[in-house]
Amino acid sequence: MITLTVNGRRHDVEVEADAPLLWVLRDELGLTGTKFGCGIAQCGACTVHVDSKPVRSCVVPAGSVKGAITTIEGLSTDLKHPVQQAWLAEDAPQCGYCQSGQIMAAAALLTKTPNPSDADIDREITNICRCGAYPRMKKAIHRAAALARKA
């Protein structure tokens, strides 16, 4: 049995401590917005926050997580997070599969670096988008930064 705090709620889950956080979120807690892409922390489709920092949940043993976990479902209740608003305004997603991870990575970047440069984005966000939505996502990150400053 392990205990996780996810999106503000405490969960006791009957799994072994080395069960990857990704699959515990998806299959035990039903939070399927977090996606499986590679299983080796390369693509970032599984990005969630632990205490506001981005982690790649496919390689994190669920039992090792002590902090508060936020998934895409918990980022906002109504798409009102500046990153979601900006993504909507730029119509960024294509297939959408990597987008939860991209949005979580962008939100974490803005927490750390409220006004990121292009170089900051290039360095800090290494999530893969096979559809190639990078141009719109980059615009959206700058837009989100501006929205957050106004808020």
Added chain:
Amino acid sequence: MTPMTLMQASALSRRSVVFAGLSAAGGLVIGVPMPAKAGIQPAILAAGANPTKEMTAFLVIEPDNSVTIRIPHAEMGQGTSTALAMMVAEELECDWSKVRIEYASANRNARAGGKLYEGMRTVGSRGVRTSVKLMQQAGASARERLRVAAAQGWNVDAADCTVASGKCLHSASNRSVEYGALAAAAAAVQLPQEPGIRAPRDYRLVGKWTPRLDTAVKLDGSAKFGIDAQVPGMVYAAVWSTPVAGGSLKAVDESGLKALPGLLGVVKLKDSVVVVADKYWRAKKGLDALKIQWDAAGQGGVQQADLDKGLRDALDGPMFTAEKKGEPEAAFAAPGAKLVEATYEAPFLSHSPMEPLNCTVQLAPDRVDVWISTQAPMAVLETAAKETGVAPENIYVHNAFVGGGFGRRGGAPDELLHAIAAAKAVGRPVKLIWTREQDIRGGRHRPQAAVRFKAALDAAGQPSVFQARVAVPSLLKPGPQTSVASEPMAVECIAGSFYAFPSRDIGVLLKNSHVPVSFWRGVGSSQNGFFVESFIDEMAHAADQDPLAFRRTLLAARPDALGVLDALATKGDWGKPLPKGRGRGLAIIEAYGSVSGQVVEVTVAKDGKLSVDRVTCALDCYHVANPNTVAQQMEGAVIMGLTAALWGEITIKDGAPVQTNFHNYRMARFADAPPRIDVHLTPSGGEVWGGVGEPGLGPLAPALANAIFAATGKRVRRLPLSHADLSWA
């Protein structure tokens, strides 16, 4: 409602989404909410499942005037679902802000003999262009029924009634009625004949920049992909297939599984092993603990260098003549003819969509349900029928949002076969998910290819003859054989070229190996575009002509292509001087019914370090459904083309792919994306619509290679570019 009941309601609706797939006519709902200013609307739950309420097989109009449009093509990012909904709404004259989308039911299509929603296969950039008339007609036929129903209700002449923004109007009596109140009556209206559809010049919605209908659900994790299917009682499976394609399973040592909790079974197939467990990570752990011996079917000694040499050697052997025109031999022998020759090569590529292949199946004696992200739901349905013996009309395919396809999900559904075998073995519903390693190692790759070109330039520097010898595996005839034959994909952009070559001689050899190949975004144009457009650049330089001017002369009879070239020249700053080490390259292809061109601008440092500074795209697809999603397709094709050009290759060692995951099959990331990608659409109209999903890919690699030549004087004739030394002094 208290916050708690709201939460419960939300949880309930999520469950309903899951179970909706089990209803009579099948089909998981895809997307829905409009990005309304007030927030998100709840997801609609019906899925082509409520024929009693529907107006036609293509749409449901609810009493609240919301319109649910059924989309017969897969949404895998290309925006087809929004574009096709726009086609219906164009004719229906409904309130666009109340439009929702869902998948059309493959099961219902099967019951209608495959004729109701046509083929439902989303391949070949055909989603919009082959369904324009179908969807417009669906909208027009519904609108007419609504109009007639309103007239009958008022007891007036239908000719005196008009429609606008979701209402029928009778101006003489100043009465109006909303569609929502008319839908039931309209469904019963018999028309003496179906109405005609609008000509493109009369479009009001189609052609306007329109936000996608599926964006909002992709921002909060609520969009359901195939991998998100949940079926009561389901268990999980992981699979490993033979690393050497065509090989088979020899022996499995299961001793490592003794301590594995939740293990339900190890299923041995001819060429695969499936581990089934109560949790996915346990199934995966079990898979990793197996010691598997494979029989490589005699292919275990095949190396990439052998395959490369095989294709190059084939260029000197017998070939099938795919095109012959004019007098090639005479043109080559003409006095003063200047010969240009070059050989080009391109590697195997993996599709690797972000959503790994996966499939969930539930088997019953007289019914099969399949949850899958697919480009070809009818093929899934037929395969499931064949594998289970259940009649096609009792197979329910619940297509979901597709997390990238690029051709991988358009053909043989390998993952379906694995899932059915697993479900049969354990007698429970099974969700089977491929690992990324299985995806890349078990891929059906973009064909490797080699082409040798030879051309002659006349005294004016104009090409008098164009010769190509193509060696490439067959996409249509799998197997290890070599055929002196051709197929359209092998010679895309080469045979029937839009360039005015007076004489042509195009030969093809379809040379297969044991490595399985399949359609990859852009198909033949993805590698042939690189070959031809690099060679055209070589011809232009040999003729001492500007590459754009050279192409202009050869395309003088093609106003569509000239329009694309003009856009590229103006918007891409063609001809503006750049210092040594920087350069621009151009490429233009005709593919999937469209003309697509790009100008790439690069900087190459003296040590060979390459940066792609800017890409300008121009596309003539004749008619544009939604400029927003067309631009997205161009932007995305540039990135995907860049990944392929810079690093993309599957290398065969000892018969098997060397690459296994994204650490050694590299993908472009933010840092690799060009700082600027501009898209210019130059639709020139006419009868026929062009494709959009694929034409953007082919020009990137040659425009990039041509830019590198302009910057450094170095000609790259083999992809990926990572093998090339681009340093200069």
